[in-house]
Amino acid sequence: MISTNESCYDRAADLKAFDETKAGVKGLVDAGISTIPPFFIHSPKPDPSSSLDPAPKPKFGIPVIDLSGVGKDPESHTGIMGRIRVASETWGFFQVVNHGIPTAVLEEMLEGVRRFHEQEAEVKKGFYTRDVSKKVVYNSNYDLYTGPAANWRDTFYCLMAPHPPNPQDLPSVCRELNIALGYLTSREVMIEYSKQVMRLGSLLLELLSEALGLNKSHLNDMDCNEGLAVVCHYYPGCPQPELTLGTSKHADDGFLTVLLQDQIGGLQVLHQNHWVDVRPVPGALVINIGDLLQLISNDKFKSIEHRVVANREEPRVSVASFFSTSFQDTPKVYAPIQELLSQGSPPRYRGVTVQEYVTYCANKGLDGHTCFFSTLSYPTLRVYGPVKEIVTKSDPTKYEEMTAAEYFAYYQSKGRDGISALDHFKL
Numbered sequence: 001m002i003s004t005n006e007s008c009y010d011r012a013a014d015l016k017a018f019d020e021t022k023a024g025v026k027g028l029v030d031a032g033i034s035t036i037p038p039f040f041i042h043s044p045k046p047d048p049s050s051s052l053d054p055a056p057k058p059k060f061g062i063p064v065i066d067l068s069g070v071g072k073d074p075e076s077h078t079g080i081m082g083r084i085r086v087a088s089e090t091w092g093f094f095q096v097v098n099h100g101i102p103t104a105v106l107e108e109m110l111e112g113v114r115r116f117h118e119q120e121a122e123v124k125k126g127f128y129t130r131d132v133s134k135k136v137v138y139n140s141n142y143d144l145y146t147g148p149a150a151n152w153r154d155t156f157y158c159l160m161a162p163h164p165p166n167p168q169d170l171p172s173v174c175r176e177l178n179i180a181l182g183y184l185t186s187r188e189v190m191i192e193y194s195k196q197v198m199r200l201g202s203l204l205l206e207l208l209s210e211a212l213g214l215n216k217s218h219l220n221d222m223d224c225n226e227g228l229a230v231v232c233h234y235y236p237g238c239p240q241p242e243l244t245l246g247t248s249k250h251a252d253d254g255f256l257t258v259l260l261q262d263q264i265g266g267l268q269v270l271h272q273n274h275w276v277d278v279r280p281v282p283g284a285l286v287i288n289i290g291d292l293l294q295l296i297s298n299d300k301f302k303s304i305e306h307r308v309v310a311n312r313e314e315p316r317v318s319v320a321s322f323f324s325t326s327f328q329d330t331p332k333v334y335a336p337i338q339e340l341l342s343q344g345s346p347p348r349y350r351g352v353t354v355q356e357y358v359t360y361c362a363n364k365g366l367d368g369h370t371c372f373f374s375t376l377s378y379p380t381l382r383v384y385g386p387v388k389e390i391v392t393k394s395d396p397t398k399y400e401e402m403t404a405a406e407y408f409a410y411y412q413s414k415g416r417d418g419i420s421a422l423d424h425f426k427l
């Protein structure tokens with residue numbers, strides 16, 4: 001039983017009781033609660049329209065970039081690449097349209113996620129776990145026991161690349177076939193969507209490489225497109241949305257995120273100290289730069305903090321696809337790309353080995369269960385640092401080098417406290 005009496009409030013017991021229901025936030029809503037349990041209450045209150053700055057809010061939202069001219073005439077291609085560069089340098093976020101993923105696939109994916117979360121609680125419970133070594137995980141709040149306040153959100157995720165799960169291990173509601181879609185008749189939607197996102201991610205990483213003045217294959221050659229976690233969120237309607245958040249303020253820890261959202265809205269990005277709504281655009285995907293891409297680009301590109309506000313009315317569905325190499329066992333030391341460094345432009349991140357990483361994790365006291373992406377199960381040795389070619393005398397390296405695993409371990413261990421994990425690695 002989850003208590004609501006504040007005088008004898010036992011948070012730890014409450015969290016455990018909630019977790020043991022295996023029914024998530026959706027279970028609370030289905031039970032008809034009218035006040036939210038105290039462990040969901042954020043302090044200070046997260047005002048959705050709050051500004052951290054007295055200056056007026058930016059007039060425009062995040063850029064919407066039409067990709068239809070990519071690879072066509074050089075002028076269109078360069079124009080698109082330039083828009084991506086500016087967006088990545090200023091907003092860290094942009095939306096893309098005409099990205100090549102059919103609308104039907106986007107819709108099927110959102111519907112599949114909705115079906116998963118809205119199915120019989122008993123069936124869903126079979127997937128409920130905090131064992132991050134599993135490839136398919138459903139739970140509520142991966143940081144339930146470590147975060148300062150819980151979020152009004154349930155999630156399931158699948159590690160789709162480089163080693164996808166067996167199709168039969170995917171939730172069956174996500175394997176529903178849409179007979180009307182000829183090319184999907186024999187494909188699971190999740191698998192099809194992931195394939196399409198992998199293709200789009202690789203294309204975007206090419207454009208981002210070009211935008212940094214590098215060879216177009218540079219970021220993909222660094223394996224930025226190798227790992228993919230597809231994270232499927234469900235934000236039930238909340239009886240007291242002013243007290244909680246759907247997702248706390250954070251920046252993404254990977255290289256690049258491709259976000260599919262439904263038409264409800266709620267995602268906000270922190271831009272010039274204002275929370276700016278990322279308005280849903282039909283058929284569009286939201287793209288954002290992750291911390292490791294900010295790091296590799298030596299702060300040329302920005303990994304921007306964002307959050308999702310809770311809403312009273314309807315559930316919201318989103319699918320965040322994280323490009324990250326934190327799941328792979330690569331026996332390599334990751335270091336800043338030599339070609340980008342010079343005497344006047346030293347690397348801003350230090351290099352680390354797996355040995356260092358394991359020691360770091362041990363010192364941090366991680367037990368493997370606080371790592372969303374199982375960095376302990378899939379240590380990688382590659383060291384990421386600012387790209388040498390874009391480091392100059394006047395704009396020298398700002399970060400130490402590190403493995404993705406080391407970065408993720410720190411990111412996870414510090415919790416969502418509103419302070420960028422990147423600060424920890426600044427030189």
Ligand SMILES: O=C(O)CCC(=O)C(=O)O
Nearest residue numbers: 233247261267308318320
């Ligand atoms: O649901 C969203 O719009 C954003 C989710 C998000 O920020 C995340 O999964 O890290």
